[in-house]
Amino acid sequence: MTDLAPLSSTGRTTLGRRKHRAVTDRAALHAVLDEALICHLGVVRDGVPMVLPTGYGRDGDMLYLHGSTGASSLRAATTGLDICVTVTIVDGIVYSRSINNHSMNYRSAVIFGRAEPVVEREAKMHALHVLTDHLAPGSWEHARDVNAKEFAAVSVLAVDLAEASVKMRGEGPGDPEDDVAADLAWAGVLPVSTVFGEPEPSADLTGFAVPAHISGRAAAGR
Amino acid sequence: MTDLAPLSSTGRTTLGRRKHRAVTDRAALHAVLDEALICHLGVVRDGVPMVLPTGYGRDGDMLYLHGSTGASSLRAATTGLDICVTVTIVDGIVYSRSINNHSMNYRSAVIFGRAEPVVEREAKMHALHVLTDHLAPGSWEHARDVNAKEFAAVSVLAVDLAEASVKMRGEGPGDPEDDVAADLAWAGVLPVSTVFGEPEPSADLTGFAVPAHISGRAAAGR
Numbered sequence: 001m002t003d004l005a006p007l008s009s010t011g012r013t014t015l016g017r018r019k020h021r022a023v024t025d026r027a028a029l030h031a032v033l034d035e036a037l038i039c040h041l042g043v044v045r046d047g048v049p050m051v052l053p054t055g056y057g058r059d060g061d062m063l064y065l066h067g068s069t070g071a072s073s074l075r076a077a078t079t080g081l082d083i084c085v086t087v088t089i090v091d092g093i094v095y096s097r098s099i100n101n102h103s104m105n106y107r108s109a110v111i112f113g114r115a116e117p118v119v120e121r122e123a124k125m126h127a128l129h130v131l132t133d134h135l136a137p138g139s140w141e142h143a144r145d146v147n148a149k150e151f152a153a154v155s156v157l158a159v160d161l162a163e164a165s166v167k168m169r170g171e172g173p174g175d176p177e178d179d180v181a182a183d184l185a186w187a188g189v190l191p192v193s194t195v196f197g198e199p200e201p202s203a204d205l206t207g208f209a210v211p212a213h214i215s216g217r218a219a220a221g222r
Numbered sequence: 223m224t225d226l227a228p229l230s231s232t233g234r235t236t237l238g239r240r241k242h243r244a245v246t247d248r249a250a251l252h253a254v255l256d257e258a259l260i261c262h263l264g265v266v267r268d269g270v271p272m273v274l275p276t277g278y279g280r281d282g283d284m285l286y287l288h289g290s291t292g293a294s295s296l297r298a299a300t301t302g303l304d305i306c307v308t309v310t311i312v313d314g315i316v317y318s319r320s321i322n323n324h325s326m327n328y329r330s331a332v333i334f335g336r337a338e339p340v341v342e343r344e345a346k347m348h349a350l351h352v353l354t355d356h357l358a359p360g361s362w363e364h365a366r367d368v369n370a371k372e373f374a375a376v377s378v379l380a381v382d383l384a385e386a387s388v389k390m391r392g393e394g395p396g397d398p399e400d401d402v403a404a405d406l407a408w409a410g411v412l413p414v415s416t417v418f419g420e421p422e423p424s425a426d427l428t429g430f431a432v433p434a435h436i437s438g439r440a441a442a443g444r
Contacts, residue, residue, distance in 0.1 A: 050306050052308065082270040088260060088262070112272075139321060143324070172422075173424050188422050193417055195414070
């Protein structure tokens with residue numbers, strides 16, 4: 001599947017509402033996944049939904065999830081667990097002339113699939129590399145490698161991006177003509193963004209300068 | 223229930239892992255819910271999980287959800303739909319001396335409950351007020367009121383905060399002594415925050431100054 005292939009559209013990823021906000025190219029999906037820091041992972045446990053913030057990383061059309069984040073149920077995950085992974089970036093608060101037309105600018109990706117534990121040694125090491133590159137680019141080369149005990153203890157899930165949708169809104173308020181003509185309230189967008197601050201060295205660090213892969217991220221702001 | 227009452231701890235909100243990160247006072251729950259902009263709403267549809275970014279607002283121990291956000295299934299929600307609402311604020315990337323101890327600083331709230339549609343007129347208007355105050359404080363007083371047609375078209379769900387948990391991490395890296403002694407990698411926290419930018423007036427706005435409730439939010443940055 002190329003970067004420009006349309007996303008799949010099964011019944012559950014075809015948006016029932018505001019279709020014009022759906023985006024159907026794979027590059028947009030990848031861009032949302034690569035920019036956000038965490039996903040929200042949904043599973044069904046005892047018949048009810050459970051949603052947990054989870055670390056992830058993407059390689060091509062494969063998404064890796066940090067399996068030990070929070071849910072003990074995930075560590076014991078059998079193969080083929082139905083999951084939903086949702087990633088959302090908030091870009092702005094949309095102020096309209098009317099309460100009813102207030103909205104948000106955002107980009108979100110929703111992926112349905114079956115999670116498979118990654119257990120084969122080489123594949124699991126690759127998945128940990130991908131997860132690390134997403135959370136902390138440069139750390140894989142800079143920090144101490146995963147040792148055998150740590151490697152055994154960590155768990156990783158994989159899900160492919162076959163069934164995915166991207167939805168976004170990125171524009172000013174959509175006020176009807178009579179509200180615009182009345183001119184009784186301010187309308188526009190208050191931008192929202194996620195930024196990085198200055199690195200805060202650990203208290204027990206003795207004279208180690210902030211490496212470029214971290215200072216550069218701070219300098220870029222995001 | 224007072225602000226200092228412990229959160230409930232049913233089986234599904236008692237954390238199986240890293241119990242020291244669980245926070246059990248209601249003020250912490252309220253603080254997380256009041257600071258974040260969106261939640262991730264989990265439901266079960268056709269036996270599989272579905273997670274959608276959703277607007278919300280809190281009043282005391284009642285959470286209101288914008289029912290028409292994305293999911294057509296929610297608009298038709300029958301009473302007592304099992305949901306899970308998760309709100310996450312990312313505060314930092316934790317760089318450790320080892321790949322394995324990399325982590326994130328964050329605050330998250332997970333609420334399990336049954337969503338009830340808010341249909342009674344006064345209660346629904348109150349819920350819209352609460353939702354608006356969360357998304358855009360001051361807009362309820364500033365923008366045009368909801369008219370009868372809009373009021374009929376919008377849907378709101380309510381869920382109480384009876385079964386909720388808060389989890390957080392807010393500290394430096396937890397490296398073992400031998401990694402600290404080896405001094406082979408930088409360790410610390412790269413802070414992450416969500417900020418507001420300068421308000422961008424709508425292109426069709428004619429000379430309406432940015433009101434204080436919006437300019438003040440931009441000036442505060444968050």
